[in-house]
Amino acid sequence: MTLTKEQIEKIENTIKESLKNKFLSYNPETSNMPFHYRLLGRDRMALFSFIHSLNTTFGTSIFEPVAEALASLRFPVAKKQFVVGDTISEQAQNEIQHIINELTIGKNPDKLEEVERIRKVATFGNINKLKTVKVDLFVKSKDNTVYMFDLKTAKPNISNFKDFKRTLLEWVAIYLLKYPNASICSCIAIPYNPYEPKPYERWTLKGMLDLDNELKVAEEFWDFLGGEGSYLELLDCFERVGVELRPEIDKYFSKFK
Incomplete structure (x- = not known):
């Protein structure tokens, strides 16, 4: 384009x-x-x-x-600092913790499977109130697929990736509580590659993130948007x-x- x-x-x-x-x-x-x-x-x-x-x-x-x-x-809808919501089901929170625990002991991340696991429990159990949750960039495509991006610095702190993963999964749970049938993807976006011309060191993010479905770096991110x-x-x-x-x-x- x-x-x-x-x-x-x-x-x-x-x-x-x-x-x-x-x-x-x-x-x-x-x-x-x-x-x-x-x-x-x-x-x-x-x-x-x-x-x-x-x-x-x-x-x-x-x-x-x-x-x-x-x-x-x-895209028909594109909003920065988009308010996702302020409620989440207790069962979704429990499922997210199960997913994090599994990844911590070595299970390979699979975002598509994780979203479906959350979807199954997103509207069940007690509904817990949260501080209002915003995403850096919210995009909805013509086929109504929702993309939520968490923009990070070029060299994010690896020790925080468990928190980043939890945030991405919580966004999914919060949105599915309101729209349980939504097609949804939440991603980390890194605006540029500080190692260029060498490839971005994706291996540093392996373990918590599904690198194919939860990470867009430099060209991947901007070319996806435009x-x-x-x-x-x-x-x-x-x-x-x-x-x-x-x-x-x-x-x-x-x-x-």
Whole structure:
């Protein structure tokens, strides 16, 4: 798929708006660093601080709105920070714990089987109240298949993958409580491959995640949302926006000299 001129404009406007909103909300660190200031300059230190701040919030401030904009060009429904719900059945919670226990002792993950196991008990037993649960990106296809994405940093902490898996399964259970016949998939999305040109080290995620059905990395994720070739076109969009906004960015940080 090649993005149209109008689609590219929509995505680039989303990138610009997201970056400008980040500038508006950004407050440089006020800690005194006299040696750094004299060696590198306050403007460079302010830029460094901004990049660090941007890195920690890139998912919510940049990737989520861009993913929403890209997916909306291809899917009937695409929403970031989508509220899945705040209730889950007790039997579904128990089944999720059984699944986690089995994976912990070596059972191979099978997301399709896990979803069906949860579906069978999703509406049975006591209904427990939860804190309102949101997904980073919610997408529904033309055939009404639901996809829920948890956007992670490029190098997520491996020690947390049991928690990530539980989150993906709980999203399924919460949604199936309301829509028990839904066709549904919940996934981890990693926006880019930090090891490129080498393959992403998927083996680090093996054991808890069904790598074929619960993980999309770089091209897999963006091309799923926008169609084949979207990842490369998206990189071009970011580059063009960067070139266009460079004078504005330089002007912003020049005030810190």
